[in-house]
Amino acid sequence: MPRRMGESATGGYPSVLSRLAGSILCVMTEPASLFPALEPLLTQVHRPIQYVGGEPNSVVKPWDDATVEVRWVLSYPDAYEIGQPNQGLAVLYEIINSYEWAAAERSYTVWPDLAMLLRAHAIAQFTLESHRPVRAFDVWGFSLATELGYTNVLEMLDLAGVPLRACDRDVDDPIVIAGGHCSVNPEPMAAFIDAFILGDGEQAVGDVSCLVREWKRGGKPGGRAGLLLKLAKTGRVYVPSLYDVSYGADGAIASLTPNQPGVPSRPQRWVLTKLDTWRFPSRPIVPVAETVHERYSVEVFRGCTRGCRFCQAGMITRPVRERSASVIEQLALCGLAATGYDEVGILSLSSADHSQIGQLVADMASRYAGTSTSLSLPSTRVDAFNIELATELARNGRRTGLTFAPEGGTERMRAVINKNVSEDDLSATVTTAFSQGWRSVKLYFMCGLPTETDDDVLAIADMAHRVIETGRQVSGRRDIACTISIGGFVPKPMTSFQWVAQADTDTVRARMRGLKDKVRADRSCGRAITVRYADAEPALVEGLLSRGDRLVGAIIEAVWRAGEVFDGWREYFSFERWMECAVTALAGTGVDVAWYTTRERPKDEILPWDHLEVGLDRDWLWDDYQDSLLAASLPDCRWAGCNGCGVCPFFGVDIELAAQGGGQCKRDAVGVS
Amino acid sequence: MSRREPPVRRPDPVMWVRVRYTKTGPASYASNRDLARAFERMVRRAQVPVAYSSGFSPHPRISHYNVAPTGAASLAEYLEVALAAAPDLEQLREALHTVAPVGVAVTEVVAIQRGATAKELTASLWRAEFSAPIGLEAAVQALLAAPAATITRESGSGIKTIDVVPALRELRVDGNIVTMVVAHTEPLVRASDVTAALSRYGADWSSCRLTRLEQGSATAF
CATH class of the missing domain: 3.30.70 (Alpha-Beta Plaits)
Structure with a gap:
């Protein structure tokens, strides 16, 4: 019988002990729980709580329950503290577990201290719910949100005893599926992942589960290849092994085509509509271990059409589809009651753009006024409306810093990336913020943008200087602070900048240093300005992995074999190792790291992701790139009419704004469990 | 000009209770910080009429004593909770117990004088x-x-x-x-x-x- 932790109706003191005893009885069925073997190791590792499960609202379906026909493991390839708050996986966990005949458990990357002990004691990668070996499940789903998690995927496969390469797996291994934003260029991970799903996962996990159930019921016809072919033929699952790649003399792809009849040449992305009608976690897991986000998060819309030319997330999730304010408020109420969190996060790619945001924030601020519950709305819009919202949110007295993302230091630079914020906008916004009582602002920028010069980056210091001066003037105080946060730009697939040369690490480092020196030399304001920057080296590796082809997979494997994991963590990342392994793995191919990263790609070169259909018209992307070079702006289609990116007509969908009744449908179907 | 409103001054607690609980199995591996967070959320989920501290960042008034170290099990952990109302204590225990993570069993809730726990244990x-x-x-x-x-x-x-x-x-x-x-x-x-x-x-x-x-x-x- 499926049961959610903390949902037990019996309550009473003895029930916990019997609950534990019950799970011990389950151990008798195959495969056994690994917990008894794991437990003695837990006192020898850091923060063992992240490996034990048992969190309130986690869902445990008994292993011997025959009604459960399809078992998933959902993984985020990073530590629990990063992976557990991931909203995408929480949604899929909710949906899969809502099926009586399916179950989803979780598994995250174990830290090297435990990994060493697991290998020494021959204990396999396990799930947190039942502590069963991951290899015993039917489907293993990975969420790929950052390329720097790729080595962790390999580490997890290896710890699970699942062959690293898809071609070496047999019928008893789980089908390894990956989704998430990185899967719009699956090629670097093509050797290790059986199937990729592009786009929204809600419907996809249901359809995949059905196909797996059918295949299992039918006695697994055709074995593993049989199932993969079935998945590929849907046209909405990309199975790399069913496509052959050939390369031209220049090192670029000459062709990438299906190698079996019936396999579609252009697998498509999933696009969900009418978000109100889909389940959203209203009783998410409440971690006992500390994690990076401790709040109840509601996704208020999906997609973004602001059209920032660098932004992959915005481009690949079009069009905008909103949840309606009433559903959002209902979810927040239920979510808080079920979790005990004291913060609601109002999430999306740009929450201040929700068509009902003003009313929503006002309503929620009133509802929680005088309580210990606070609201947060991560927004980086640079306008006065943002301040209005922030002021509303701070009614309870808690006032965190304000964050703006101008992204570029000069008006020209911002026009190139289509982040259309003028100096006047910024100045007005900052004036409002400081007059409303804020004392510090944080500004986000990128370095290494197309056409960028040293002066574009140095201008950031002038901008921060004006912010401080304005702040001091308006507030009449000296304790005004500004933090500049700057990171290296990484060109991403399926964006207008997919062809551009990434700036080399020396250029990025030199520009960031120049900025830092200029801020330091600012006598009147320099001490009020903090410059934080992300290292240039991880950005280059991210660039290699994000726009790589299948050859890059060999580098990933070599780096992992050399012992590297947790590349997203500064203390683990080794640029030298990546470069060494790239030289070895690419020997004889005629291409190198620079070829993948710092080279401008011609318009007609076949890009490794060109065979995948996310709905964006390739010519529109190219034209938008050309427009960027002329610093021509592109308006948002929500307010200025269609600009022809191609997504809506391709999928037969439309923008869904809540203010126009967009997300609403079947009000009673809201995923409130 | 600052529109920062003064923090709400919260009423004094009407009573203090001592909660006894176990931490066994998975919960043995929780640190004292983990347990502190877990109990704050438990009192909200169980809708315990807990008293909050005053200030810009109000917190439920819960005091933990001698929490058993990470990795050690315990059948006898104690904490004190300040309440803003006087509920039925057995119902309160049951409500807390129901929302606890696996391995945390709430075994007893009794009314006490504030701070008595430290003197008795x-x-x-x-x-x-x-x-x-x-x-x-x-x-x-x-x-x-x-x-x-x-x-x-x-x-x-x-x-x-x-x-x-x-x-x-x-x-x-x-x-x-x-x-x-x-x-x-x-x-x-x-x-x-x-x-x-x-x-x-x-x-x-x-x-x-x-x-x-x-x-x-x-x-x-």
Whole structure:
């Protein structure tokens, strides 16, 4: 019988002990729980709580329950503290577990201290719910949100005893599926992942589960290849092994085509509509271990059409589809009651753009006024409306810093990336913020943008200087602070900048240093300005992995074999190792790291992701790139009419704004469990 | 001009209760910070009429005492909660228990005078289960006979040297099981400090599972 932790109706003191005893009885069925073997190791590792499960609202379906026909493991390839708050996986966990005949458990990357002990004691990668070996499940789903998690995927496969390469797996291994934003260029991970799903996962996990159930019921016809072919033929699952790649003399792809009849040449992305009608976690897991986000998060819309030319997330999730304010408020109420969190996060790619945001924030601020519950709305819009919202949110007295993302230091630079914020906008916004009582602002920028010069980056210091001066003037105080946060730009697939040369690490480092020196030399304001920057080296590796082809997979494997994991963590990342392994793995191919990263790609070169259909018209992307070079702006289609990116007509969908009744449908179907 | 409104001044608690709970199984591996967060969320989920602190960042008024260390199980953990109303205490216990993570069982809720817990809980009864009885009997005898037994422990501020003997009230061994009564002294001697001392007298320490069985006054066990 499926049961959610903390949902037990019996309550009473003895029930916990019997609950534990019950799970011990389950151990008798195959495969056994690994917990008894794991437990003695837990006192020898850091923060063992992240490996034990048992969190309130986690869902445990008994292993011997025959009604459960399809078992998933959902993984985020990073530590629990990063992976557990991931909203995408929480949604899929909710949906899969809502099926009586399916179950989803979780598994995250174990830290090297435990990994060493697991290998020494021959204990396999396990799930947190039942502590069963991951290899015993039917489907293993990975969420790929950052390329720097790729080595962790390999580490997890290896710890699970699942062959690293898809071609070496047999019928008893789980089908390894990956989704998430990185899967719009699956090629670097093509050797290790059986199937990729592009786009929204809600419907996809249901359809995949059905196909797996059918295949299992039918006695697994055709074995593993049989199932993969079935998945590929849907046209909405990309199975790399069913496509052959050939390369031209220049090192670029000459062709990438299906190698079996019936396999579609252009697998498509999933696009969900009418978000109100889909389940959203209203009783998410409440971690006992500390994690990076401790709040109840509601996704208020999906997609973004602001059209920032660098932004992959915005481009690949079009069009905008909103949840309606009433559903959002209902979810927040239920979510808080079920979790005990004291913060609601109002999430999306740009929450201040929700068509009902003003009313929503006002309503929620009133509802929680005088309580210990606070609201947060991560927004980086640079306008006065943002301040209005922030002021509303701070009614309870808690006032965190304000964050703006101008992204570029000069008006020209911002026009190139289509982040259309003028100096006047910024100045007005900052004036409002400081007059409303804020004392510090944080500004986000990128370095290494197309056409960028040293002066574009140095201008950031002038901008921060004006912010401080304005702040001091308006507030009449000296304790005004500004933090500049700057990171290296990484060109991403399926964006207008997919062809551009990434700036080399020396250029990025030199520009960031120049900025830092200029801020330091600012006598009147320099001490009020903090410059934080992300290292240039991880950005280059991210660039290699994000726009790589299948050859890059060999580098990933070599780096992992050399012992590297947790590349997203500064203390683990080794640029030298990546470069060494790239030289070895690419020997004889005629291409190198620079070829993948710092080279401008011609318009007609076949890009490794060109065979995948996310709905964006390739010519529109190219034209938008050309427009960027002329610093021509592109308006948002929500307010200025269609600009022809191609997504809506391709999928037969439309923008869904809540203010126009967009997300609403079947009000009673809201995923409130 | 600042529109920052003054924080809400919250009413004084109407009563204090002491909650007794266990942490076993998975919950043994929770740290004191993990448990503090877990209980804050439990009181909200269970809709306990908890009193909040005043200020810009109000928190439920919950005080934890002598939380058993990460990795140790306990059948006798205590905390005090300030309440803004006087609910039925058995219902309150049941409500808290129902929303607890696996391994946390809320076994008792009683009304108390504020701060009584610290005064009453002056010692703990611990059970240490060693993987094998090798050298254990002799180590126990040696420790009992020792006028002082210092061990070193890493703490946030560096290496600490601690003599376990002044806190040790009782020490018995039966096969691979050691039971001990350790007084809550200053500086605090942990049960794991005592097992570390036993290992210095030759006990095989490769695996030792600690469980706190009781807390109270040293003479009551």
